[in-house]
Amino acid sequence: MNDTLDEAAALDIGALAAGLAQEHPADIVERLNAEPIDTASAVLSALPLERAAEVFDEPGLERAEELIEAQPAERAAALFRAMSDDRAADIFRHLDEPVRERLFAELDLETKAAVARLLAYPENTAGSIMTTEFVSVPSTWTVGETLDYVRKVEKTRETIYAIYVLDPKTEILVKPVSLRRLIAGAPQDPVLSVAPHRRPIAVPPSADREDVATLISKYDLLAVPVVDKRGHVLGIVTVDDIIDAMIEETTEDVQKFGGVEALDAPYMEIGFPRMIYKRAGWLCALFLGEMLTASAMQHFESELEKAVVLTLFIPLIMSSGGNSGSQATSLIIRAVALQEVRLRDWWRVALRELPPGVTLGAILGVIGIMRIALWQNLGIFDYGEHWVLVAMTVGAALVGIVTFGSLAGSMLPFILKRIGFDPASASAPFVATLVDVTGLVIYFSIALIFLRGTLL
Amino acid sequence: MNDTLDEAAALDIGALAAGLAQEHPADIVERLNAEPIDTASAVLSALPLERAAEVFDEPGLERAEELIEAQPAERAAALFRAMSDDRAADIFRHLDEPVRERLFAELDLETKAAVARLLAYPENTAGSIMTTEFVSVPSTWTVGETLDYVRKVEKTRETIYAIYVLDPKTEILVKPVSLRRLIAGAPQDPVLSVAPHRRPIAVPPSADREDVATLISKYDLLAVPVVDKRGHVLGIVTVDDIIDAMIEETTEDVQKFGGVEALDAPYMEIGFPRMIYKRAGWLCALFLGEMLTASAMQHFESELEKAVVLTLFIPLIMSSGGNSGSQATSLIIRAVALQEVRLRDWWRVALRELPPGVTLGAILGVIGIMRIALWQNLGIFDYGEHWVLVAMTVGAALVGIVTFGSLAGSMLPFILKRIGFDPASASAPFVATLVDVTGLVIYFSIALIFLRGTLL
Numbered sequence: 042m043n044d045t046l047d048e049a050a051a052l053d054i055g056a057l058a059a060g061l062a063q064e065h066p067a068d069i070v071e072r073l074n075a076e077p078i079d080t081a082s083a084v085l086s087a088l089p090l091e092r093a094a095e096v097f098d099e100p101g102l103e104r105a106e107e108l109i110e111a112q113p114a115e116r117a118a119a120l121f122r123a124m125s126d127d128r129a130a131d132i133f134r135h136l137d138e139p140v141r142e143r144l145f146a147e148l149d150l151e152t153k154a155a156v157a158r159l160l161a162y163p164e165n166t167a168g169s170i171m172t173t174e175f176v177s178v179p180s181t182w183t184v185g186e187t188l189d190y191v192r193k194v195e196k197t198r199e200t201i202y203a204i205y206v207l208d209p210k211t212e213i214l215v216k217p218v219s220l221r222r223l224i225a226g227a228p229q230d231p232v233l234s235v236a237p238h239r240r241p242i243a244v245p246p247s248a249d250r251e252d253v254a255t256l257i258s259k260y261d262l263l264a265v266p267v268v269d270k271r272g273h274v275l276g277i278v279t280v281d282d283i284i285d286a287m288i289e290e291t292t293e294d295v296q297k298f299g300g301v302e303a304l305d306a307p308y309m310e311i312g313f314p315r316m317i318y319k320r321a322g323w324l325c326a327l328f329l330g331e332m333l334t335a336s337a338m339q340h341f342e343s344e345l346e347k348a349v350v351l352t353l354f355i356p357l358i359m360s361s362g363g364n365s366g367s368q369a370t371s372l373i374i375r376a377v378a379l380q381e382v383r384l385r386d387w388w389r390v391a392l393r394e395l396p397p398g399v400t401l402g403a404i405l406g407v408i409g410i411m412r413i414a415l416w417q418n419l420g421i422f423d424y425g426e427h428w429v430l431v432a433m434t435v436g437a438a439l440v441g442i443v444t445f446g447s448l449a450g451s452m453l454p455f456i457l458k459r460i461g462f463d464p465a466s467a468s469a470p471f472v473a474t475l476v477d478v479t480g481l482v483i484y485f486s487i488a489l490i491f492l493r494g495t496l497l
Numbered sequence: 498m499n500d501t502l503d504e505a506a507a508l509d510i511g512a513l514a515a516g517l518a519q520e521h522p523a524d525i526v527e528r529l530n531a532e533p534i535d536t537a538s539a540v541l542s543a544l545p546l547e548r549a550a551e552v553f554d555e556p557g558l559e560r561a562e563e564l565i566e567a568q569p570a571e572r573a574a575a576l577f578r579a580m581s582d583d584r585a586a587d588i589f590r591h592l593d594e595p596v597r598e599r600l601f602a603e604l605d606l607e608t609k610a611a612v613a614r615l616l617a618y619p620e621n622t623a624g625s626i627m628t629t630e631f632v633s634v635p636s637t638w639t640v641g642e643t644l645d646y647v648r649k650v651e652k653t654r655e656t657i658y659a660i661y662v663l664d665p666k667t668e669i670l671v672k673p674v675s676l677r678r679l680i681a682g683a684p685q686d687p688v689l690s691v692a693p694h695r696r697p698i699a700v701p702p703s704a705d706r707e708d709v710a711t712l713i714s715k716y717d718l719l720a721v722p723v724v725d726k727r728g729h730v731l732g733i734v735t736v737d738d739i740i741d742a743m744i745e746e747t748t749e750d751v752q753k754f755g756g757v758e759a760l761d762a763p764y765m766e767i768g769f770p771r772m773i774y775k776r777a778g779w780l781c782a783l784f785l786g787e788m789l790t791a792s793a794m795q796h797f798e799s800e801l802e803k804a805v806v807l808t809l810f811i812p813l814i815m816s817s818g819g820n821s822g823s824q825a826t827s828l829i830i831r832a833v834a835l836q837e838v839r840l841r842d843w844w845r846v847a848l849r850e851l852p853p854g855v856t857l858g859a860i861l862g863v864i865g866i867m868r869i870a871l872w873q874n875l876g877i878f879d880y881g882e883h884w885v886l887v888a889m890t891v892g893a894a895l896v897g898i899v900t901f902g903s904l905a906g907s908m909l910p911f912i913l914k915r916i917g918f919d920p921a922s923a924s925a926p927f928v929a930t931l932v933d934v935t936g937l938v939i940y941f942s943i944a945l946i947f948l949r950g951t952l953l
Contacts, residue, residue, distance in 0.1 A: 063694060063695070065716060067716050067717075191680065192681050195677055196681075202676075221657050221658070221676075224644065224647065224676075224680065225648050239520070254740075257740065263658075263719070280719075280736055280737075281717040284710075284714045284736070284739075284740065284743070288743075290747075291746075291831075294747065295754055295827050295830060295831050296828060298751060298827060298925070299824050299830075300823050300827070300925075301824045307837045308828050308831070308832035308837055309838060309842075309849070313852055313853065317857065320853065320857060321857055324824070324857055324860075325861065328813070328820075328861050328865075331813050331816045331817065332813060332868060334813055335810055335812070335813050339809055345805050345808060349801050349805065349808075352808045352811070354791055355812065356787065356790035356791075356815055357788060357790055360783070360790075360929060360933060361787070363819075363929065364780055364784075364929075364930075365780060367926050368776050368780070371751050371752050371755020371757055372752060372755065372764050374755075375751050379744070379748065381764055382764065389765075396769055397769065397773055397776065400773055401773065404780075408781065408785070422795050468823075469754070469756075469925035469926070470820040470823050470824075474816060
């Protein structure tokens with residue numbers, strides 16, 4: 042009975058694998074991501090090695106570590122050999138011991154060396170996402186020789202659209218040559234005759250992947266060579282690695298701005314403990330910071346008791362400060378990321394934020410005053426005999442708090458950057474918390490000025 | 498005297514232009530962006546036409562519209578002819594009348610037709626960012642014939658790395674062929690012999706550029722063909738157009754999440770009125786929404802007067818709801834953008850958010866209770882004889898409000914999407930405002946339960 046079931050299951054897997062074998066690897070990945078891990082693993086075993094390696098080559102494949110672990114050791118080693126080095130290193134980076142060590146021992150020498158070299162670079166650097174499967178030729182070759190060589194090695198290289206011409210003795214990078222200029226060139230000409238006149242663009246392995254993305258986008262490149270200090274090409278970062286990296290960075294930026302530590306897996310797959318871990322840290326830190334509002338309120342307790350009417354506007358006024366701060370922060374975080382402003386420009390930004398801050402505060406202040414006057418005169422609510430003074434207090438506090446919010450929000454990314462943190466850690470909740478405490482002090486100070494002798 | 502000055506200036510411009518002529522266009526752009534508009538314009542006039550067109554081809558060039566306007570009409574027309582069609586259309590899109598009409602009249606017929614065709618598509622669609630300068634060949638050709646043709650047209654095409662094979666009669670797209678497979682093929686074989694077996698990937702001109710980016714990233718493409726309903730290739734979207742689009746989208750996403758309308762120029766260049774316009778709308782809308790907090794507080798005025806101690810924790814409790822909401826929103830906005838969750842998954846997300854919401858609320862609740870107990874027992878502040886009940890109220894309110902914040906924050910993007918808005922409009926300030934009003938009601942309702950008969 043069980044045998045029949047197993048057989049039926051095996052037939053299903055076989056049919057599924059046969060059907061998928063003709064699909065684009067990215068589509069196979071999409072299908073496998075939706076299947077339970079056992080089915081996905083069985084399908085991968087049933088696929089021809091080349092196809093399975095192509096599937097593992099897709100960074101979109103979820104649970105890649107578990108899936109490779111489920112393959113027999115020998116096949117796992119063959120898969121690692123067949124997939125690109127940067128992807129193999131990426132999977133190893135996320136494998137846990139002792140599986141990691143066991144699988145590493147199974148690798149052939151060449152793959153082992155390549156993976157070990159890539160693993161030595163910290164995550165999110167050019168070194169960690171580069172591939173070592175690029176085309177390089179000595180500068181003594183002709184266009185024709187280079188093309189012949191490219192044809193021969195095409196199948197084993199991640200990209201052949203950029204070819205790196207090296208000094209034949211020192212192996213130092215002389216120039217990159219694009220395949221399009223190469224096929225347009227005369228076969229008997231030296232390969233350097235089709236190279237651009239400009240000095241080659243290259244990055245060190247320690248370069249941040251965001252900076253590599255900026256270079257690729259600025260110069261419209263298909264790949265950037267990663268070179269050591271002497272100018273030897275260690276590998277290349279290709280445009281599709283960079284696109285994947287950019288999507289990840291955008292997700293991280295939005296999550297960080299929301300006050301969450303960046304998730305390391307899709308939202309629907311994060312387990313409960315990990316979700317708490319990623320959110321509780323910031324939430325508690327902000328809560329502790331926000332406790333200062335309770336202290337500030339305690340400080341003004343006697344004023345509060347005398348003028349309960351003031352408490353009615355506390356949430357309204359505080360949130361406006363937080364909102365204007367959040368606006369300013371989001372603008373500056375992106376301006377810093379796009380290198381439109383630099384650290385030394387902080388005072389220019391502060392000067393730029395001042396006029397909008399005051400203007401926006403004045404707009405809200407006028408609306409606030411009108412609201413109080415309207416409610417009072419329509420008889421909706423009675424703010425007491427000194428309602429005009431209360432309205433003035435609210436209006437003036439809004440100007441002060443919105444201006445402070447804009448300034449604090451725009452300066453926070455600079456301050457974080459200056460003291461060595463990621464400016465993108467300046468989240469909306471962070472700014473709001475910062476502005477809340479000061480906002481209360483501003484509000485009560487203005488109230489003391491306007492209302493001393495009447496309400497206070 | 499003035500003549501000598503002018504001559505000196507002319508010499509300077511000449512020297513600057515000569516120096517820049519050897520640089521990469523992207524570097525020339527960087528330099529020109531930093532110069533006053535007159536200098537930049539003079540340098541562009543002094544550069545050879547081909548170089549100047551390359552500079553205009555860079556999407557990073559700021560003030561491109563003013564710069565082209567400053568060129569003599571004939572040179573402007575020549576520049577438009579020399580630059581890529583999609584970039585020319587992009588500049589036209591941002592030109593104001595009557596300059597737009599005047600320059601358009603100067604264009605040669607071919608450029609005119611291409612630009613008019615591209616301008617017909619709405620901004621941010623595949624049609625509006627595609628280029629019409631691609632390589633296509635009939636399916637009757639051999640690999641060798643195709644390569645010869647590619648060599649001949651190389652200089653006039655934006656990319657030659659993807660070649661589109663068309664039906665010789667209907668001109669409908671049959672297959673794309675990559676240059677790398679083409680140069681590896683045998684010259685006498687038919688061109689279709691090196692085509693992939695899979696059906697071609699293509700998009701309609703109305704496709705959103707974000708969806709095109711997803712396709713390019715998913716299938717690691719260098720270009721995607723844009724086809725009409727019958728399958729004719731109208732143009733192609735290349736990977737570098739998509740990278741530029743992705744950087745723009747990230748900026749928009751972060752700015753929107755901060756509660757600002759997306760800026761259409763770099764932060765440091767936005768004028769004062771435009772800056773107010775981009776920020777005041779949301780700020781006022783949020784302020785009006787937040788006014789409901791004043792109404793809610795007015796409703797509980799008698800409770801406030803009896804128990805001023807309750808007001809001390811209002812900012813603390815409300816901000817915690819806003820923070821947890823902002824966290825949940827940022828997670829869901831990205832999950833929706835990456836298509837990890839779809840509209841119909843809303844209830845699965847709600848179920849997923851419930852346990853972390855309650856847990857995070859409980860964590861903050863315990864910290865809050867400890868804070869009150871500590872301050873009371875250390876004698877830092879006296880919360881009155883019923884301080885235990887006050888602490889319980891604060892703790893319970895935190896559980897309720899943080900849970901509500903997580904749920905509201907995670908559902909807001911779905912609700913916006915459902916009623917036809919961009920889910921990314923669910924900004925952190927928007928969520929905070931939404932949670933603030935409900936948060937107050939939750940807090941006072943819990944207070945009524947815990948404190949009725951004692952304080953209230």
